[in-house]
Amino acid sequence: MKLIESLTIAIRSIFANKLRSSLTMLGMIIGVGAVITLMSVGRGAEASITEVYEELGTNVLSVIPRSPEISGGFALSPVYAPPTLTMADAKALERLRSVDAIIPINENFITATAAGESKGGLLHGSTAEYLQVMNYTIAAGQFITDRNVAGRDMVVVLGSGVASALFDSDDPIGQNIKMKKQRFTVIGVLEAKGGAMFGISFDDIVIVPITTYQARLYPQQTAAGEDAVASISVQMTSIEFTDDVSAEIEDILRRRHRLTGDDKNDFAVVSSEQILEIVGQVTGVFSIFLGAIASISLLVGSIGIMNIMLVSVTERTREIGIRKAVGAKRRDILLQFLLEAATLSFLGGGIGIAGGWLVTFVISQLDIGGFKLAATVSPDIVILAVSVSVFIGLVSGIYPAMRAARLNPIDALRYE
Amino acid sequence: MIELDNITKIYRMGKVEVPALRGITLTIRSGEMVALIGASGSGKSTLMNIIGFLDKPTLGSYRLEGVDISRLNDNQLAELRNKKVGFVFQTFNLLPRASAAANVELPLIYSGGSHKRERTMEALERVGLTARAKHKPTELSGGEQQRVAIARALVNNPSLILADEPTGNLDSTSTSEIIAIFKQLNRDGITVVMVTHEPDLAAKTQRIIRLMDGKIISDEKVN
Numbered sequence: 001m002k003l004i005e006s007l008t009i010a011i012r013s014i015f016a017n018k019l020r021s022s023l024t025m026l027g028m029i030i031g032v033g034a035v036i037t038l039m040s041v042g043r044g045a046e047a048s049i050t051e052v053y054e055e056l057g058t059n060v061l062s063v064i065p066r067s068p069e070i071s072g073g074f075a076l077s078p079v080y081a082p083p084t085l086t087m088a089d090a091k092a093l094e095r096l097r098s099v100d101a102i103i104p105i106n107e108n109f110i111t112a113t114a115a116g117e118s119k120g121g122l123l124h125g126s127t128a129e130y131l132q133v134m135n136y137t138i139a140a141g142q143f144i145t146d147r148n149v150a151g152r153d154m155v156v157v158l159g160s161g162v163a164s165a166l167f168d169s170d171d172p173i174g175q176n177i178k179m180k181k182q183r184f185t186v187i188g189v190l191e192a193k194g195g196a197m198f199g200i201s202f203d204d205i206v207i208v209p210i211t212t213y214q215a216r217l218y219p220q221q222t223a224a225g226e227d228a229v230a231s232i233s234v235q236m237t238s239i240e241f242t243d244d245v246s247a248e249i250e251d252i253l254r255r256r257h258r259l260t261g262d263d264k265n266d267f268a269v270v271s272s273e274q275i276l277e278i279v280g281q282v283t284g285v286f287s288i289f290l291g292a293i294a295s296i297s298l299l300v301g302s303i304g305i306m307n308i309m310l311v312s313v314t315e316r317t318r319e320i321g322i323r324k325a326v327g328a329k330r331r332d333i334l335l336q337f338l339l340e341a342a343t344l345s346f347l348g349g350g351i352g353i354a355g356g357w358l359v360t361f362v363i364s365q366l367d368i369g370g371f372k373l374a375a376t377v378s379p380d381i382v383i384l385a386v387s388v389s390v391f392i393g394l395v396s397g398i399y400p401a402m403r404a405a406r407l408n409p410i411d412a413l414r415y416e
Numbered sequence: 417m418i419e420l421d422n423i424t425k426i427y428r429m430g431k432v433e434v435p436a437l438r439g440i441t442l443t444i445r446s447g448e449m450v451a452l453i454g455a456s457g458s459g460k461s462t463l464m465n466i467i468g469f470l471d472k473p474t475l476g477s478y479r480l481e482g483v484d485i486s487r488l489n490d491n492q493l494a495e496l497r498n499k500k501v502g503f504v505f506q507t508f509n510l511l512p513r514a515s516a517a518a519n520v521e522l523p524l525i526y527s528g529g530s531h532k533r534e535r536t537m538e539a540l541e542r543v544g545l546t547a548r549a550k551h552k553p554t555e556l557s558g559g560e561q562q563r564v565a566i567a568r569a570l571v572n573n574p575s576l577i578l579a580d581e582p583t584g585n586l587d588s589t590s591t592s593e594i595i596a597i598f599k600q601l602n603r604d605g606i607t608v609v610m611v612t613h614e615p616d617l618a619a620k621t622q623r624i625i626r627l628m629d630g631k632i633i634s635d636e637k638v639n
Contacts, residue, residue: 005525016513322509325470326523326568327498329491410470413509 006332010339017312021344024308028348028389029355031301035294035385036356036377041363042287044375049283059239060133060272063093063232063249068264083220083228084257084266087210090232092256096248098241101129104229106213106220112162112206114177119165121204123179125213133235141173141188148187149209154216156184160192161203180217184208242271298388305348306396309341313400320404321412333405341397342390349389353382418444418467418576418607423476425462425630436462438630439476444609446481446575449602451618452611454627460611461580463627467609468501468578469493481575498527502569506581508561510553510568516540517549520567527572539571540564543597559590566597570606577601579610583617595620 014021065081090104103126110123124130131143139160148155156177163172163186172186193202208217210229220228236245246269253267254260313320320333357377364375425437437459444450452460465471466478469485478485480500488496502523503509510519521536540546543563553561562582569577579598583591595617602608610621618624619638626634 009525012514012518318509319511322511323522323526324494325468325497325503325509327494327526327572329494329526331491332526408471410465413470413505 003335006335006339007343009336010343013336013340014343020308020312024305024344025348025351027301027304027308028345028393029301029352031298032349032352032385032389033356033359034297035291035388036353036381037359037363038290038294039287039381039384040356040360040375040377042283042290043378043381044364046280046283046287048374049279059236061234061236061242061245061249062270062272062275063089063234063253064230064268064270066265066268068266081266083222083230085229085232086222086226087229088226089253089256090229092252093232093234093249096234096245096252098237098245100235100237101133102235103127103129103133103233104210104231105130105233106210106218106228106230108218110179110206110217112156112158112166112177112179114166114172114175117166117168119162119204121159121162121206122200123213123217124205124207125210125217126207127210129235130207133233136193137191139189139191140171141186143188144207144209149211152211152215153209154182154184154212155187155209157188157190157207158186159190159201159203159205159207161201162206163189179206182216239273242273246271298385298392301348301389302392302396305341305344305393306399309337309396309400313337313404317404317407317412317415320407321409321415324407324409325413330405334401337401337404338394338397341393341401345390345393348393349386352389353386356385417446417479417481418442418609419479420467421477421479423463423466423473423478425459425466425471426474436630437466437473440630440632442625442632442635444607446607447602447605448623449599449608449621450610450623450625451621452609452625452627453613453615453618456613457629458627459630460627462630464578464580464609464611467576468503469497470503494526498523499572500574500576502566502572502574502577504562504565504569504577504579504582506584508553508558508565508585510561510564512553515550515552516545516556516564516567519553519564520571522568523572535571536567539567542570543567557590558586559593562586562590562594563597566594566601570601574606576607576609579608581611581613583612583614591617 063085065084067081085104087104090102093099093102096102106125108123109120111118111120113119126144127149128144128146130136131138138157141157143157144155147153156179158166158172158177166172166177167175172189175186176183177186178184190203190205214220214227222228234245234249236242249269250265254263254265257266259265323333360375360377420440420442423437423440423442424435427434427436440463452463454460462471466473469478472486480496483496485493511522514522517536517540520539521532524532524535537546537549540549543566545560545563545567548556548560548564553564556564566577566582577598582598583594586594598608598610599620608621610617612618621638623635623637625632
């Protein structure tokens with residue numbers, strides 16, 4: 001018997017029982033669709049987050065408070081680590097060699113209002129070099145100057161997201177905005193940068209002089225009563241100096257914090273690379289998690305196919321008997337059932353790809369707080385999903401098919 | 417020519433052995449029309465299944481047209497069934513979701529070869545069902561379904577037609593039609609072996625072989 005005839009029989013038989021066929025395919029569609037969607041979203045998230053950190057520049061070190069009592073990642077959490085870094089620490093680090101700029105940063109969430117509009121975003125208090133270290137550019141007006149910092153001026157630079165939310169298309173320069181019931185004058189607007197971290201767009205940001213932040217917005221002191229800073233960013237002249245500069249920072253700060261001998265650091269020096277690594281681990285876990293969910297869907301879909309194939313063979317024992325009585329050989333029956341399974345898997349897989357693709361596309365178009373997930377379906381995911389589905393379709397087809405092909409014609413015919 | 421020598425069939429039901437045929441020795445010449453009769457449980461259907469190698473004997477030898485059947489493997493048996501034998505069953509055994517024509521065409525699919533459509537229509541014509549080619553079995557009467565089954569049996573020009581109670585589910589009008597078709601096929605040179613328990617049907621054949629408890633108890637020519 002020719003292959004094309006076997007295929008015709010298989011397709012005829014699929015269409016002869018539409019309900020059974022569509023239920024079988026449904027498992028496949030959901031499985032393949034889920035794998036494609038979830039894996040694409042996982043990859044997209046990974047790519048977006050990595051991109052964000054790469055944007056920060058790899059030649060920047062961050063110094064942040066660390067709890068000496070706790071070990072592991074929680075030691076770096078602001079919840080457990082009391083403020084230990086001060087403006088004076090930041091000042092002291094300025095004598096480091098191989099360093100371009102050092103900026104202290106304080107941060108909090110804030111709602112800014114102007115002319116009846118309001119917009120939430122991230123508030124940073126910092127100094128003039130912030131622009132350079134954080135890789136922003138000025139679109140209009142100017143950035144905070146050393147004089148603004150010295151004078152605790154009530155001035156503010158707006159991220160493009162905040163500027164457009166508050167002032168629409170009007171020129172914000174020279175206008176006033178209110179934060180914590182105090183009036184600030186807008187002196188500059190940043191160029192849109194794109195990207196986001198933890199769902200907050202990099203363009204939804206408001207920057208004030210760090211002295212103003214301390215005096216007027218969110219004053220915070222260390223245990224010793226000095227002005228605290230949340231972090232200090234150190235921009236090195238080159239990434240090669242990472243180890244040297246880290247060691248020097250540690251040296252200076254340990255001395256300043258009067259830590260001796262076995263005392264643990266009450267701060268940590270983290271490189272962008274390290275952050276990227278940690279983020280990579282987190283997003284990797286995220287991807288594995290999504291992949292696991294997707295695999296479970298595919299597994300459930302496959303069990304569905306296997307189940308329906310088994311039931312279908314049992315249900316069609318008489319048909320097998322009839323076919324054998326008129327001269328079907330073992331391999332004819334085997335081929336028929338295998339082709340049926342393969343055709344169903346291919347059809348189901350195909351529809352699953354289309355569906356997964358569509359859902360991924362819709363997700364990539366969603367705007368999540370000014371942040372788009374760059375989810376794209378890559379060929380390897382499609383190949384993976386389809387080969388798994390076809391493999392499972394064939395495997396789940398082979399066992400019932402072999403059972404069917406082995407049946408004694410008379411036993412199959414007598415089957416009720 | 418069918419030559420059976422000491423054919424014995426024993427079924428195993430768990431630990432109990434149930435003999436269905438006990439040493440059947442029988443020769444049926446080409447072109448004969450034979451009725452196998454006997455009470456239910458006498459072994460007549462088992463014998464017919466063995467003649468059509470749907471089932472294998474426990475003991476004994478079976479030669480069809482000089483070929484020793486026991487030496488053939490499953491594939492060769494399938495091919496022989498396809499080319500030489502046509503089956504007609506009491507319950508018709510048609511594929512319920514396929515049209516009459518598709519059912520008739522079935523043996524041709526497994527034998528390969530060309531002119532499938534023409535040969536299918538020719539077989540349907542021989543049983544007078546050309547007009548019903550596109551109908552599904554559920555849209556046909558019992559007699560018509562059995563005629564489709566006969567068309568399927570003869571589409572590959574077999575030399576032997578085996579019919580197991582072919583009229584058991586049919587009314588008397590359909591019964592006479594089916595018997596007339598069998599007689600015509602026999603006149604065309606096909607050997608017909610028919611299992612029945614109706615004496616007047618058996619009387620329409622040339623030879624009546626009566627079985628009881630797995631043995632032949634009589635073998636007579638019909639005048």
